[in-house]
């Protein structure tokens with residue numbers, strides 16, 4: 001189940017709030033400028049499915065998000081269980097960073113944990129199949145895919161270079177709970 005856990009950024013051991021109610025997750029995140037949606041995912045996608053077929057399946061929702069946010073580029077990132085490079089791939093996103101564009105991700109399959117550092121709070125959003133999260137540009141955050149990742153996500157970009165991150169040079173990501 002998708003889940004929101006909120007912490008004070010100085011207190012990683014005691015959550016201020018925990019909810020698996022999608023409406024509450026949406027409301028709480030909307031208060032800090034983050035959009036959370038749940039889309040119908042229908043028939044499960046398979047690991048052999050071409051990325052172009054995945055994009056075609058969601059073309060109407062993708063077109064709406066692109067039109068609303070002006071995102072020029074859309075791609076698919078997919079990781080299957082048992083990936084020999086899992087540890088290295090996990091590290092790539094496991095430090096607090098920002099992007100100078102919105103981070104917009106739709107989970108077609110699997111899950112991942114977005115950790116957003118907004119004001120003096122940490123919002124941990126466990127995104128699962130069917131969830132869209134849209135994090136405003138320049139929001140400090142990190143992302144955990146877990147030790148044996150499995151997810152397929154559609155990513156929206158508004159620059160042609162794709163994924164570019166700036167580190168905040170903070171070690172805060174090491175202080176908060178992660179996925180198994």
Ligand SMILES: CSCCC(=O)/C(O)=C/O
Nearest residue numbers: 077093105112142143153
């Ligand atoms: C779920 S897509 C991979 C994560 C990512 O792109 C990112 O920037 C995490 O912070």
Ligand SMILES: [Fe+2]
Nearest residue numbers: 099103141143
């Ligand atoms: Fe990011």
Ligand code: NI
Nearest residue numbers: 017024027028
């Ligand atoms: Ni509340």
